[in-house]
Amino acid sequence: MNCPACDHLLQPLKAGPVMVDACIGGCGGIWFDAFEMQKVDEEHEPGAEQLLDIPGDSNVQVDYDRKRKCPRCETVVMLRHAHKDNPAVTVDECPGCGGFWLDAGELGLIRRSHVLTEKKRAHTQALLEQLKRQSLAALHHQPEEAKRRSHAITTINAFFHAWPE
Ligand SMILES: [Zn+2]
Ligand SMILES: [Zn+2]
Numbered sequence: 001m002n003c004p005a006c007d008h009l010l011q012p013l014k015a016g017p018v019m020v021d022a023c024i025g026g027c028g029g030i031w032f033d034a035f036e037m038q039k040v041d042e043e044h045e046p047g048a049e050q051l052l053d054i055p056g057d058s059n060v061q062v063d064y065d066r067k068r069k070c071p072r073c074e075t076v077v078m079l080r081h082a083h084k085d086n087p088a089v090t091v092d093e094c095p096g097c098g099g100f101w102l103d104a105g106e107l108g109l110i111r112r113s114h115v116l117t118e119k120k121r122a123h124t125q126a127l128l129e130q131l132k133r134q135s136l137a138a139l140h141h142q143p144e145e146a147k148r149r150s151h152a153i154t155t156i157n158a159f160f161h162a163w164p165e
Contacts (some may be wrong), residue, residue, distance in 0.1 A: 003030050004061050004068035004078065004101055005094065016040060016047010021071065028056030028104030031071050037100045042114040052108045068101065070094035086113035129155055
């Protein structure tokens with residue numbers, strides 16, 4: 001299989017739970033077959049460290065505007081879209097086989113954005129607990145204030161539970 005970004009020959013690479021095809025000595029990008037990327041796209045998932053820095057050739061210039069064909073399906077042009085967890089990362093997905101192409105460095109960005117999402121979730125939960133405690137305390141002293149806070153908690157609770165997975 002050849003690299004969809006720079007045409008270099010891709011090399012099979014075993015990393016933890018996944019087997020990928022990496023553009024070693026080329027642009028440093030990585031090909032993931034369908035359902036493989038999700039095994040290593042979160043920071044706590046081990047074995048992917050060697051995928052974070054594929055040794056490439058710094059002389060290789062990647063044309064990001066070029067139409068990229070799936071290295072597996074060969075004739076199918078991949079769809080370029082923002083990653084669901086990090087809109088700053090643009091991934092190429094094959095509508096034929098469901099595989100993903102990531103340019104050099106993108107896997108690290110995706111893994112870090114998962115951590116940020118978790119941190120946001122924990123932070124929201126902590127705020128909610130604090131509001132609940134304050135509201136209980138207020139209930140004894142200021143019924144009107146307690147009513148206002150209770151409404152705020154209901155709103156935040158709804159927002160929290162609507163958080164996309
Ligand atoms: Zn390449
Ligand atoms: Zn494909």
